Amino acid sequence: MRLISQTFAKLQDNPVQDLSYHSGMNWKITVMIKRLFDQSLTDLKDMEGDYRVFHLNYDIAQGVLFLLIAAVSISGLMGVDLILFKGRTDLIRWMVIYRSGFILLTLIIMFVMMNTQKVRVFDRLVSIWVFSTIVFLVLFNFTRPSNYLTTPFDIIVPFAIYVVSPLTVRRNFSLAFIFSVSTLYVDHFHKLDIDPVTLGTATAAQLIVHALGLITAVQIQSYRRRSFKALIEEKDAREMVAYLANIDPLTKSLTRRHFFSFAESEFMRFKRYERPMSVMVIDVDHFKNINDTYGHHAGDLALRSLSLVAMDHKRSQDTFGRLGGEEFGLLLPETSLHQARVVAERIQTMWEQSPVNLDGELIHSTVSIGVAEVSPKDTSFDDLLRRADKMLYKAKEAGRNRVVAE
Numbered sequence: 001m002r003l004i005s006q007t008f009a010k011l012q013d014n015p016v017q018d019l020s021y022h023s024g025m026n027w028k029i030t031v032m033i034k035r036l037f038d039q040s041l042t043d044l045k046d047m048e049g050d051y052r053v054f055h056l057n058y059d060i061a062q063g064v065l066f067l068l069i070a071a072v073s074i075s076g077l078m079g080v081d082l083i084l085f086k087g088r089t090d091l092i093r094w095m096v097i098y099r100s101g102f103i104l105l106t107l108i109i110m111f112v113m114m115n116t117q118k119v120r121v122f123d124r125l126v127s128i129w130v131f132s133t134i135v136f137l138v139l140f141n142f143t144r145p146s147n148y149l150t151t152p153f154d155i156i157v158p159f160a161i162y163v164v165s166p167l168t169v170r171r172n173f174s175l176a177f178i179f180s181v182s183t184l185y186v187d188h189f190h191k192l193d194i195d196p197v198t199l200g201t202a203t204a205a206q207l208i209v210h211a212l213g214l215i216t217a218v219q220i221q222s223y224r225r226r227s228f229k230a231l232i233e234e235k236d237a238r239e240m241v242a243y244l245a246n247i248d249p250l251t252k253s254l255t256r257r258h259f260f261s262f263a264e265s266e267f268m269r270f271k272r273y274e275r276p277m278s279v280m281v282i283d284v285d286h287f288k289n290i291n292d293t294y295g296h297h298a299g300d301l302a303l304r305s306l307s308l309v310a311m312d313h314k315r316s317q318d319t320f321g322r323l324g325g326e327e328f329g330l331l332l333p334e335t336s337l338h339q340a341r342v343v344a345e346r347i348q349t350m351w352e353q354s355p356v357n358l359d360g361e362l363i364h365s366t367v368s369i370g371v372a373e374v375s376p377k378d379t380s381f382d383d384l385l386r387r388a389d390k391m392l393y394k395a396k397e398a399g400r401n402r403v404v405a406e
Contacts, residue, residue, distance in 0.1 A: 044225055051228045052119040052166075059166040063126060064110050066164050070133065071106045074099055102136045105129070126167055130175050133157070138182040142190065151202055154183050155209050162213030169217050176213065180206045248322045250300055251307035259321025260381065263331050266319075267381040270333075270374050277333050278340035278373045279384055281392045282310065282347065284326040285366045285400040294358060299326075302356050302365055309351050313343065329385070337373035337405055344369040344403045352401065366401035368392055373406065 044051050081095045109129045116122055137153060158176035165172045184206060187199055246258035254262070263279070270277045284290075284306060291299040303326060310330060311320055319331040330347075332340050348369055355362040370391030374384050387406065395404040 044229060047229070047232060049119070050232070051225065054228060055166070055224065056117070056119055056122060060113055060116070060122060062164065063113055063122070063166070066160070067106050067110045067113075067129065071103045071110075074106075075103055098136075098140070102132070105132060123167060126165060127171070127175075130161060130165060131178075134175065134179045134182065137179070138186065141183065141186045151205065154180070154202065155205055158206070159209050159213045159216075162217040163220065169214070169221060172217060173210075173214060176210065180210065251303050251322050251328075253307045253311070253328065254319065254321030256321060256323050259319060259323070259329055259331070262319050262321075263329075263381045263385075266331060266333050267374065267378070267384065274376075275334055276336050276373065277331070277384075278335045278337055278371060279332065279388050280330045280340060280344045280369050280371045281323070281385070281388045282306070282328040282330065282344075282367050282369050283392055283396070285368055285396075287326040287365075290363060290365060294361075294363060298356065298358050298363055301358060302363065305354065305356050306351055306365075306367065309354060310347055313347050313350065329388075335373075337371065340371050340373065341403060341405045344371050344405075348401070348403050368395035368400045369403045370395055371403060371405035 078096060078099060081092055081099075085091045085095065106129065109125050113122060113125050116125070134157075137157065158180055161172050161176040161179070162169075165175070167175075184203060187194065187202055246255055247253070248255050253259075266277060269275065284302060287299060287302070290302055303322075307320070307322070307328065310328060314320055314330060315332075317333055318335075321329050321331075323329045330343075332343065335343075348367055351365070351367050355364045357363075370388045370393070372384055372388035372391055378384050391404045391406060395402050398404065
């Protein structure tokens with residue numbers, strides 16, 4: 001109470017300051033409300049399109065149900081017309097035609113809505129139907145007696161727009177605002193037999209329903225957006241876990257398990273379509289000497305560098321993986337033995353010319369590569385890999401730093 005008295009006294013002493021004070025307060029309240037809505041309504045940014053597509057089928061089902069309820073409700077109000085316009089057959093006939101036209105439009109939009117898979121088309125259909133409904137109800141309101149208020153519809157319609165419509169909150173607000181302004185215009189300027197208290201109550205009801213509808217719409221859409229964002233983040237996390245489980249952390253190549261899994265599927269494809277496929281096994285020469293001389297860090301650096309060289313020279317359809325230790329495998333679908341040998345020689349030459357830089361000291365290393373092409377006698381990928389492994393050992397026995405193919 002003391003604070004209120006002091007504020008009132010201050011306002012009496014300085015009315016100019018009061019105006020400035022209230023202007024500042026209004027501005028602060030506006031900023032606060034905007035900030036509140038920005039925080040409440042989750043911004044999906046680049047995921048906005050994916051969010052709408054994800055919910056499209058649900059929105060269509062909800063929209064069709066809502067349109068069906070509206071069509072049944074409008075047709076059911078023909079009984080009210082018989083009571084209000086009793087004895088006026090011509091007017092009742094026109095009201096039946098008027099309502100039937102709206103129901104027909106609703107059914108047409110329902111049919112198109114159920115057969116669309118595009119968000120933009122769906123949004124346009126919803127906008128057209130909501131706007132048509134507003135025009136229908138406002139024009140229909142003119143036919144009612146001058147002392148008759150359609151308060152239930154005046155409250156239900158804007159609230160339904162906020163809650164049911166999947167359009168943006170801003171667009172829903174615009175449509176609901178147009179309806180309320182049009183309805184209040186009819187009530188205040190064309191229904192002169194209604195007392196001011198009733199009109200004031202109807203106006204207050206409109207303001208309240210807009211406040212409640214706006215808050216509810218923000219909460220519903222924010223919940224849907226947060227749920228979608230959480231779903232996408234969870235999906236990305238699962239994919240990342242799966243990716244990391246299939247990737248060797250040191251060399252960034254595929255793990256042995258995932259490499260074999262992919263190779264087996266390619267082998268089955270070869271057996272089915274009899275297409276060429278080759279594989280090479282790459283092994284770092286004298287790798288133990290690198291670890292013993294320069295340390296395990298140098299060995300890790302050499303393996304990582306070799307992996308990068310191999311992946312730089314493979315095609316997008318090729319699969320590169322670490323088989324274990326200093327040994328790698330490269331699977332080449334749709335590749336003959338001669339073509340695979342050319343790729344292997346390129347990798348062998350590039351690696352020989354790419355020493356590892358360890359704190360300014362260059363560490364030179366070479367690789368031995370064995371190459372084999374799948375044959376009709378192979379019953380599994382292991383048979384193919386075993387033959388490529390034999391070629392690798394032949395390369396080592398021949399002096400290393402070379403490519404040996406079948």
